Amino acid sequence: MRLVSSTLMMCALAVRPAFAQDDPVAGERAYEVCAGCHGFLGEGNQTIGAPRLAGIEGWYLERQITNFRDGRRGHVDGDVNGARMALMAQAVDSERELGDLLAWIDSLPEPGSSSGTAQSGADVSSGQRLYAPCSACHGSERQGNESLGAPGLVSLDGWYFAEQLKAYADGLRGTHPSDSYGAQMRALATSFDTEDERQDLARYVMTLQR
Numbered sequence: 001m002r003l004v005s006s007t008l009m010m011c012a013l014a015v016r017p018a019f020a021q022d023d024p025v026a027g028e029r030a031y032e033v034c035a036g037c038h039g040f041l042g043e044g045n046q047t048i049g050a051p052r053l054a055g056i057e058g059w060y061l062e063r064q065i066t067n068f069r070d071g072r073r074g075h076v077d078g079d080v081n082g083a084r085m086a087l088m089a090q091a092v093d094s095e096r097e098l099g100d101l102l103a104w105i106d107s108l109p110e111p112g113s114s115s116g117t118a119q120s121g122a123d124v125s126s127g128q129r130l131y132a133p134c135s136a137c138h139g140s141e142r143q144g145n146e147s148l149g150a151p152g153l154v155s156l157d158g159w160y161f162a163e164q165l166k167a168y169a170d171g172l173r174g175t176h177p178s179d180s181y182g183a184q185m186r187a188l189a190t191s192f193d194t195e196d197e198r199q200d201l202a203r204y205v206m207t208l209q210r
């Protein structure tokens with residue numbers, strides 16, 4: 001019995017109960033506070049370190065918002081941007097509101113091209129070489145793989161992509177004991193940790209950007 005109820009609990013933790021009535025109109029209202037940093041169209045704002053949200057898979061946004069809210073992300077000293085977002089995630093105080101927010105973000109048109117670029121001088125062919133091991137999880141077209149928990153990379157801003165690789169390598173992300181997806185990614189990010197490599201990768205990933 002005990003086993004059954006803990007299994008049920010794990011399911012409840014893993015999967016947000018589906019509200020048939022996820023409401024993008026209520027989500028639009030809830031999103032107003034997010035727009036201050038992420039932009040009204042979810043286009044992102046590099047100056048304040050807030051990434052683009054439009055075009056990112058709902059399942060991945062959901063995991064990251066709950067990671068911030070539940071202390072798995074944004075908890076390490078020195079993670080200034082993460083701490084800022086963790087504070088905002090506290091405001092998403094019900095599963096209903098989370099569903100509405102995701103429905104609204106899902107309705108935003110995908111921006112044409114990313115804001116911000118990799119540094120000039122970054123080497124696309126070196127990036128392509130470095131990308132080889134990444135494709136096992138993120139896909140050869142950088143389309144992501146939900147069953148592995150690995151997000152698509154095509155809609156990410158180049159600057160955010162490089163910053164997050166550094167955050168994993170530096171242990172700002174992927175070090176919380178219950179962040180198993182983050183830990184997988186951190187293992188990869190620590191295998192190459194020079195800024196040049198990160199910029200080359202960012203430049204390569206952006207060549208396929210929508």
Ligand code: HEC
Pocket residue numbers: 030031033034035036037038048049050051053056061062064065081082084085088089091092101167
């Ligand atoms: C005060 C500015 C600010 C506000 C307001 C804000 N965010 Fe953020 N958000 C950030 C920053 C900065 C990051 C990047 C954190 C990092 O670098 O780890 C971020 C990251 C995220 C991410 C992670 C994306 C990814 O690909 O890793 C999601 C999802 C997100 N925010 C959703 C939201 C939602 C939904 C709201 C409204 C409830 C919101 N944010 C409000 C600043 C903000």
Ligand code: HEC
Pocket residue numbers: 063130131133134135136137138148149150151153156161162164165181182184185188189201
């Ligand atoms: C073993 C599978 C695996 C491999 C290989 C892998 N990743 Fe990941 N990656 C993940 C998972 C899972 C996540 C989500 C982690 C989380 O939830 O924090 C992720 C997240 C990311 C993110 C953060 C995206 C965001 O919006 O927050 C970036 C950037 C990234 N990976 C780039 C890469 C690059 C570049 C490589 C190759 C050097 C790579 N990954 C190799 C599994 C993998």
